[in-house]
Amino acid sequence: MKKRYDLIIIGGGVTGCALAWYFSHYDFEIALLEKEMDVCCGVSKANTGIFHSRSYWTPDTLKGELHLRSLSWFPRAKKELDLPVRECGALTVALSAADIGHLREVKARGRCPEAEIMGPIEARKREPNLNKNLKAAYYDPGTVVVSPFQLVCSLAECAALNGVEFHFDQHVRGFDQTSKYIRVLTPENNWEAAFVITAAGLFSSEIARYSRDKISDIRPCRGEYFVLDRDCDGFVNRVLYPAPRERSKGILVCPTPEGNVLAGPNFEPLDRFDSSTTYFGLEEVEKGAHRLTPHIPLHKNIRNFSGLRPTLPDRDFHIFFSNTYPNLLHLVGIESPGLTAAFGIAEYVGEKLHNKGLTLREKNDFRFRKAFPVFREADWKTREALIREDPDWGEIICRCEEVTVAEVKHALRTPPGASTLDGLKRRIRTTAGRCQGSFCLMSIPRLMSEIGNVPYGNMYKEGRKSPLFAGETREECSRSEYAEKGSC
Ligand SMILES: Cc1cc2nc3c(=O)[nH]c(=O)nc-3n(C[C@H](O)[C@H](O)[C@H](O)COP(=O)(O)OP(=O)(O)OC[C@H]3O[C@@H](n4cnc5c(N)ncnc54)[C@H](O)[C@@H]3O)c2cc1C
Structure with a gap:
């Protein structure tokens, strides 16, 4: 087995796989190391799968900047990955007069010409199952829903098709430096690369500490969900957001590309990595979903799950070079909207490595992925x-x-x-x-x-x-x- 590469990526979630896909456009040797047996085993497997439109970007943050950058990548990625998506748009719902102010803020932030604030009659024409007591709704056609599984697996497949090696069961436990390379240490192997990127989700602070870099602890924030049977397809046709809350986008109701309906997530800060579902969490989700759509058929639930957001105290992404190993780049705190921002993150990281001396020579034989028939x-x-x-x-x-x-x-x-x-x-x-x-x-x-x-x-x-x-x-x-x- 080869052990020396131009670039090693640690972590096979959406961030690591988007990086692998992005760098596979260029002419060098890449390996992705993942501690689990497959890609998409961390935060990326348990989320809502919304490709949030620009109405939901967070100004004055890195995550906001990379969210916006990512939006312009989406059409290209969709084509190269042959990715099925649900271009459904979204309604943000005001249930009180005070909420209407929030809708105006979202509209002003999005500056999307096709978006509009509409009254209850018009909103219920579009979504007949909306709460009758709504006061207004903000319609944004730019919201897209993807299957997070499909997104990560198609990124990985396309990267593999273009030469990226995936190595599983490789739990990175430390780093070392040779004269020219960074050594990446796993229990049974030593790998070497000129550049190394860590994209370890919930473990991103921990892995940064392996290289003696200082960063706050990740605080997991749990979000729980109901997944409704596919025969509920059509109960809602757009993402329904509540008027935005400070800590998260709130409990929403959302169609999926496969035809299920999702209700969730709540937002519960934890002091441990615990992704159980709980009576109280699901009760909170139930209440939130009922506020938007009182008749949501939660009795058609086929599964509950929860995901953990890898949050830092300032609620932003941190992307920085190690102080110990100059060519080691850490990505920490990639919480929501990390799925949306994945392509923007990849481009930003590409620029950072290029400025450090990585030559980006585009391949002329890059291959697009072709989805297998379903x-x-x-x-x-x-x-x-x-x-x-x-x-x-x-x-x-x-x-x-x-x-x-x-x-x-x-x-x-x-x-x-x-x-x-x-x-x-x-x-x-x-x-x-x-x-x-x-x-x-x-x-x-x-x-x-x-x-x-x-x-x-x-x-x-x-x-x-x-x-x-x-x-x-x-x-x-x-x-x-x-x-x-x-x-x-
Ligand atoms: C409830 C919830 C809802 C969300 N909804 C949305 C949404 O609708 N839209 C959106 O844009 N974003 C959403 N997000 C955010 C998004 O899911 C995350 O930002 C994104 O999935 C993070 O991906 P990642 O690749 O950085 O991390 P992960 O997916 O966690 O990947 C990290 C990988 O690194 C591996 N790893 C860790 N340590 C090591 C090690 N030492 N050695 C080797 N491998 C290691 C892990 O096994 C894992 O596979 C949501 C998040 C949650 C929790």
């Missing part, structure tokens, strides 16, 4: 053609999301391929539907073993701490044997 979304004619081409398209293993064996194969084999149950979920939505895996879990381990060559004893839900099997009870049986006998 059987669930295909019409009957396309489905027939796919099955004729490869019978694996005719074998559905997840009934809720209609995922086929062909899609599982692609997700396991396309670098950086899935190696866990959740890795498959993030790429192709197995276990993400109404039954939450009751059906597809019967076939996935066999497919992971046969197609992905993952031994049963080495199968995990999320990471090394969540093995799928406790031990062997009887001999394993192959797919063909199973089909022949009907049982094993």
